[in-house]
Amino acid sequence: MTGRTLHVDLGSGTGRILDDGPAFSEWLGGSAAATELLFRHGDPKGDPLAPESPVIFAIGPFSALFPVATKTAALFKSPLTGELGESHAGGRLAMSLREAGIDALVITGRADRPSYLAIENDTVAVKSASTFWGQSATATDRILREAESKTGRKISVVRIGPAGERLSPMACATVDGSRHFGRLGLGAVLGSKNLKAIVVSGTKTLPLANPKEFKAVYDVLYDRVVRSKEMKKYHDLGTAANVKPLSMIRGLPTRNFSQGNFEGADAISGERFAEKFLVQHTACAHCQCGCIHLAELREEFAPYHYSTNRVSYDYELIYAMGSMLSLSSPEDILKLLLATEKQGWDVISLGCTLAWATESFLRGNLSLEETGGLSLSFGDGAAYLEVLERTAKGQGEFYRDLEKGCAFCSGKYGGEEWAVQYGGAEPGGYMTGENFAVTCMMGVRHSHLDDTGYSIDQKLLNAAQPLEDQVRAQVKEAQWRMVLNSLMICLFARGVYDEEVILRGLDALGLEWDAEKLQTMSEKALLRKYEWKALCGFDHGSVKIPEKMYSVQTATGLMDRDSLEERLRLYREYAGLKS
Amino acid sequence: MAVQYLNVVNRDQCIGCFSCMYACSRMVRNAGGSGKAALRVKGYAGVEGAFSIRVCARCEDPDCAKACPTGALTPAPNGGVRLKKDLCISCGACVKACAISALQWDEEERQPIPCIFCGQCVKYCPNDVLAMTEKPEGEDRR
Known part of the structure; x- marks a missing residue:
């Protein structure tokens, strides 16, 4: 890892490679190195959606070398909290960046029209996204996988949905198959730069400083990843396995954090999702665990005519769109997740905001006039789907506000006491204490x-x-x-990664720690x-x-x-x- | 030992982790990353669709070797091919000739990557997708 950093200025449409070696040698890489780059390139007092506001992606020394080093860090100033924006995603991005020889990617500026960034090894191009601006995050993936497909090459596609284009501070950036830079509004920052997507591919391999020791450390890790029970649970039921046990101990947030045990927990448990809806496990590149769980959602759109979609699910998603909204039907949850995936919202922020809106409506804090005649009630999946549709279309002030999150909405409409957010960010699904x-x-x-x-x-x-x-x-x-x-x-x-094996791994790569x-x-x-x-x-x-x-x-x-x-x-x- | 074939025995159990490709690059070519693998996992019908794994069929009369204009790629005695690196002119005709896209291309060396049937990819598959067998098996192998 040499700290080879690609700086792209969307304003001029140019990229250049800089050496940020010290940030990586001193700070290891990834999250900590990207923090230093944020200090160097970002203005903490600046507007998160200003052209000069940087987005920094970084990988680490183990990326594409050791198993399950699958994540890429994204750092930016968050439009949701107004402070540190940091979100991590898996997929194939870390592999692609590493094989393109890029340890960090710094993006600044604003393109003069809808654009996407295509990075292939040392070649950088800012290309027009005019024809697919407005398209869903899922459609954008289909379009770019064809447009940018390379023979014998694996590409990674990071993109925003319409929510990011609308600058919703809860917009995420989606990576490859249903992985996300979910939290804190990266989607809006990319949207503000007119940047619909980033496509990365590379063909470089990495020389090994000490191949013998490298392989020995790899085998220790591989064995733990494939055989340890800690990782097996992520492969089997996945994080959704937590739904039942958390509800049993009163830790599953239900109906906007009113209680921690959900009477519908069995119906939306990891077991139930697996038995009835799970059709495939997939993995991030270089993860032998494969925790990505894909459900199949089959809907009848006309008599005897069906559409089928694959929807990725996890514990946090079931909490945000399930127990928080008192939905005990997996189909209802999957429909909401599909709509969320297409728009490119952060599901946790969205679920919490829907729950806040519901409690506000039930307490009389929101009127039918504000909701455009729509009654909100916990357990009403059809109404929530309608809310998402109106929000996506921006139908009325209330729905345009909803995608700005709990803190914004409660500041404007009241109900701050039951707006569950901390420093502007909606929490994950734990009511443990x-x-x-x-x-x-x-x-x-x-x-x-x-x-x-x-x-x-x-x-x-x-x-x-x-x-x-x-x-x-x-x-x-x-x-x-x-x-x-x-x-x-x-x-x-x-x-899997204890201190001893980490130090051995770093040593095998010739890094002195x-x-x-x-x-x-x-x-x-x-x-x-x-x-x-x-x-x-x-x-x-x-x-x-x-x-x-x-x-x-x-x-x-x-x-x-x-x-x-x-x-x-x-x-x-x-x-x-x-x- | 009998001639060993690399077989895709449980294609539908593949999770697309590329562990096999990393293993081939690492164990056979001493390279970090996945770029020197002699096999390939392809996603199709969108990235969330099923996976298709392309491994060398160990042909007795290989199309790839026939397409080679310089004699760099030649049939091996028990099927499959061998590469004489110094004869290769990086034309890529061999890779184009492989109808199942099993023969891979080393982008750094600008040369094909013949499979040596060592079984390292099998060893590092977490889901028993690949196996070394004495005969090519099955009709849904890719």
């Missing part, structure tokens, strides 16, 4: 993936633990994930992200949890204000943040 709430507030991406709060909460159900130890474990995990996310290892393989250097880097990388957030105006001392959350039963009971305060104080202290 205070550790998770702290994750949502303090996590650098406001993501359940930032540390392991929801998992610590669940462990408390078996054995009590001093509060200090819980927070310490959380911060330690947040720091450790800086390492995993800079190597760009899929977090599903976090049990030791345990102490890794730890120092991880602590500093976390602080660098807080630093950038602070420059954007984010105050980690003032982020709040929605008032409603104090009055609902989580898996670990009611949340306590004083206890949460103490947790936040400790989190800042352990992470080394000044309060």
Whole structure:
């Protein structure tokens, strides 16, 4: 990994290769290296949708070399939260970037007309997307796979749907088959640049510094990936396996976080989806696990005439479009997911916003006049499908606002107490207790993936633990994930990649790291992200949890204000943040 | 040992992870990445469709060798082909002649990549899609 960075300026339509070696040698790669590039190229005070606002993609030293190092990091300024935007996606992008010889891709500027970027090894072209601007994310993939197909070559296609073109701050960017830079609005940032898609392909291979040791480390990892039970669960039922157990412990957010056990959990469980709808597993490039679960949705559009679509599902999707909306029919959920996939929305932000709207309507905070005569009620799948259609068409002010997220909508229409968002970002599907709430507030991406709060909460159900130890474990995990996310290892393989094997792997690639250097880097990388957030105006001392959350039963009971305060104080202290 | 064929025995179990291609590049050619693999996993009917795996058929009278204008690619005694690298003029006629698109092209070397039937790809397939067999088997192999 040499830090070979491709800078593309869409304004002039040109690309040039720069050496960003130090960012990679000092910060490992991926997430941490991209943070440095964000400091260098981004203006934390700037408008996230301004032409000069950069989007930075980065891969890590293990990309395309070791198993399950499948992720690419995207960093940008988030139009949803107004601070650090960071989202990770799998698919084939990391492989394609690596085989094109690109460790990081920095995109700035705005194209003068709808465009897409085609990168093939060292060749960069900005091409017209005028003929398919307005097309769904799925159609765009079909179009570009044909237009850019190369004999004997695998390509990766990143694209936005119409939601990104409309600059919805909850628009995602979709990668290859149903993988997503889902969170924090990358789709809007690409849309603001008139950039419909990025196609990457490469044909380069990488010389191995120490082939013998490289193969030995590979075999250790391969064996763990294929045989360990930690990864088997992702292959078998996938993350959807969590629906039933989380509901059983009151941790599955239901009807806008009103309760954690959903009476329809069995009907929308991973088991039920697998038995009735699962038709195929697929994998990101170089992942032998294959956690992508594809359901088949068959709909009768006229008597005895059927359409069939494949829809990818996962736990978070079933939470956002299922239990949150009180939908216990997998078909209803799959229809909503298909509409979401086509438009290119972030399903978590969208599901939470629909749930907020429903509660607002039921409480009388939203009128029929505002909803254009449409009654919103939990459990009404047809109504939700209609809401998505009106939102996609921008039919009326309310529907145009809906795709701006919970924080925006509750600021405008009221109902902030039950608008479930933390620092502007809607949470993942866990109602486990205070550790998770702290994750949502303090996590650098406001993501359940930032540390392991929801998992610590669940462990408390078996054995009590001093509060200090819980927070310490959380911060330690947040720091450790800086390492995993800079190597760009899929977090599903976090049990596979321990420190020892990581150091062996780095050594086999001729990269000089030791345990102490890794730890120092991880602590500093976390602080660098807080630093950038602070420059954007984010105050980690003032982020709040929605008032409603104090009055609902989580898996670990009611949340306590004083206890949460103490947790936040400790989190800042352990992470080394000044309060 | 009897002549071994590389067979796609469970095509519909393929998840498209490319582990076989990475294994071939890594184990046979000492290269990181997937660009030097002698086989190919293709997606068709959209990326979410089924996968099609193209492996060398070990032809006794190979079309690829017949298409070679310089004698660089020649039939091997037990089927399949061998490459004399210094005779290859990088014309690509061999790859075009393989109707099942099994013969792969090394974009860096500008030469074909003949399969040596070593079975490394089989070893690194997590879903038993590939197998080494003594005879070519089945009618739905690609």
